[in-house]
Amino acid sequence: xxxxxxxxxxxxxxxxxxxxxxxxxxxxxxxxxxxxxxxxxxxxxxxxxxxxxxxxxxxxxxxxxxxxxxxxxxxx
Numbered sequence: 001x002x003x004x005x006x007x008x009x010x011x012x013x014x015x016x017x018x019x020x021x022x023x024x025x026x027x028x029x030x031x032x033x034x035x036x037x038x039x040x041x042x043x044x045x046x047x048x049x050x051x052x053x054x055x056x057x058x059x060x061x062x063x064x065x066x067x068x069x070x071x072x073x074x075x076x
Contacts (some may be wrong), residue, residue: 014051014052019050019051019055021050025050033046
């Protein structure tokens with residue numbers, strides 16, 4: 001897969017998972033952090049933060065996975 005396509009796919013997954021986590025947690029959030037339809041409010045910012053958090057976790061996992069992948073010594 002081309003790097004640009006993989007990057008956009010990673011963005012899409014982060015947005016979808018971030019929104020899923022936000023809307024699952026939304027009933028438990030304070031009323032100010034709950035998003036109202038068709039309005040830009042604090043809920044929109046909190047939703048964006050969830051997406052950013054998911055993207056950061058994905059990048060951290062990729063970084064740690066690539067870093068530890070080359071450090072293992074082969075056993076003979």
